[in-house]
Amino acid sequence: MWWRDGVIYQIYPRSFQDTDGDGVGDLSGIARRLPYLAELGVAAIWISPFYPSPMADFGYDVADHTDVDPLFGTLADFDALAAAAHSLGLKVILDFVPNHTSDRHPWFREALGSPTSARRDWYIFRDPAPDGGPPNNWLSEFGGSAWTRDAASGQYYYHAFLPEQPDLNWRNPAVAAAMHEVMRFWFARGVDGLRIDALWHVMKDEGFRDNPPDPDFREGMNPYRRLRALHTADTPEVHSVIAGMREVADAFPERLLIGEAYLPFDRLAAYHGKHGGGVHLPFNFALIEAPWTARALDDLIARYEASLPEGAWPNWVLSNHDRPRVAGRVGPNQARVAAMLLLTLRGTPTLYYGDEIGMAQVEIPPGRVMDPWEKRVPGLGLGRDGARTPMQWDGGPFAGFSTVEPWLPLAADFTEVNVQVEKASPFSMLTLTRALLALRRSRPALARGSYRSLGAEGDLLAYVREAEGEHLLVALNLGGDQLLLALPDGGPKGEVLLSTFCDREGERADGALALRPNEGVILALE
Structure with a gap:
């Protein structure tokens, strides 16, 4: 499967490239930058929501799951983007938001119309x-x-997130059927995969x-x-929902399902499903919050590997649109060093x-805050x-990025930290x-080889990746002092393939490997 060997690149469309001069990124901007992504060497792009939305949660409050918000372009723009990506060998993954809709969605407007409305039971x-x-x-995740x-009516409706994001009732078969049709719409349009937003929320008691x-x-x-x-x-009922989604995906060749679920390893493992009937990749966010x-x-790493069911494929995430950037952490x-860890x-x-x-986490002035989470729960550093x-x-x-002031402020160091300079x-x-x-x-050992830890001592983390007779050692110095790696068998012996400083290839x-402060090295062992 293409998603086992390749790397996925997440794009937050509001912030990738603006082509129409409104300070907000768009689909044409993503299309314009596809050659850069192909040259970078990723296998797929995952695009966060661009669907019609009032933007209470910047696109995760969806008013129509099968169209494009004019802010980002048109369906024709998406089709052109997908065709261009495929011509460059890039797969296209979209966000799929099945847990809730916008309160402006026609379904919810109809549900509000009367307690006897046919859509009333589509929500909770x-x-x-x-x-x-x-x-x-x-409680709401957003306070x-x-x-x-x-x-x-005097009744209450449930929303796991904002009041503007009412939750769908997945116990109603009509809801499942409608959302399955959304999946088919995008798969038939050539989409290669779906990242399922808030998957662990879709079923309630x-x-x-x-x-x-919580003690x-x-x-x-x-x-x-x-x-x-x-x-x-x-x-427990969430897994029946996942099985239904997987059945839809399996009707199309080589489609990928990724599930968002912030869970410990023992509970995340179930999202792979019995006999591979779950999502292909339940997102593993452990590195984001790890010491x-x-x-x-x-x-x-050892606990995650041990938790995987037989036949399951692991995955790793260092940053995303909901958590602080790795360089900021x-x-x-x-x-x-973190980049070498993630990619090896x-x-x-x-x-x-x-x-x-190496983009930094940017401090947003109070007057420029856009995130509804930060506005509803201020002062705790939850802003995204x-x-x-x-x-x-x-x-x-x-x-x-744009010809006008962007929707969010730029990092102060953008004149030094940018693609043009770094190229x-x-x-x-x-x-x-x-x-x-x-x-x-x-290197097959990195793409699909086995993992074997050499242990951790002080600031040194070392492991071996092996496949098809190839043995690669990854040694990472997570501290600010020089370290020496020496193995009990007299190793390591071999050739440096890459240093994080790009200067030791x-x-x-021959028997030992010196690591400078904050250095990672990949060594081809003899």
């Missing part, structure tokens, strides 16, 4: 509690109660029982964490736009705007990323 309406308040204690009162308190909650955490989402997320130490990472020096572990990596050039800033193409006005440097982050991607394509190791 409940009578108030005896005191007139919400039906139970369920406050997950129930909003419909003034006309049929008895609407209160969620229990691990502490002040300063996201208020949503006050309760364990026992009855609102990752319920950046060698021992913690070595343990995390580990610093610019370790961002290079066993499984399919997802690379977030801009991480290939800083990871969604415009792609930095060059050092010219507005970083080559010209043999030692840049972009040069490193391209080299790592080229090695993955040319061809160097030989």
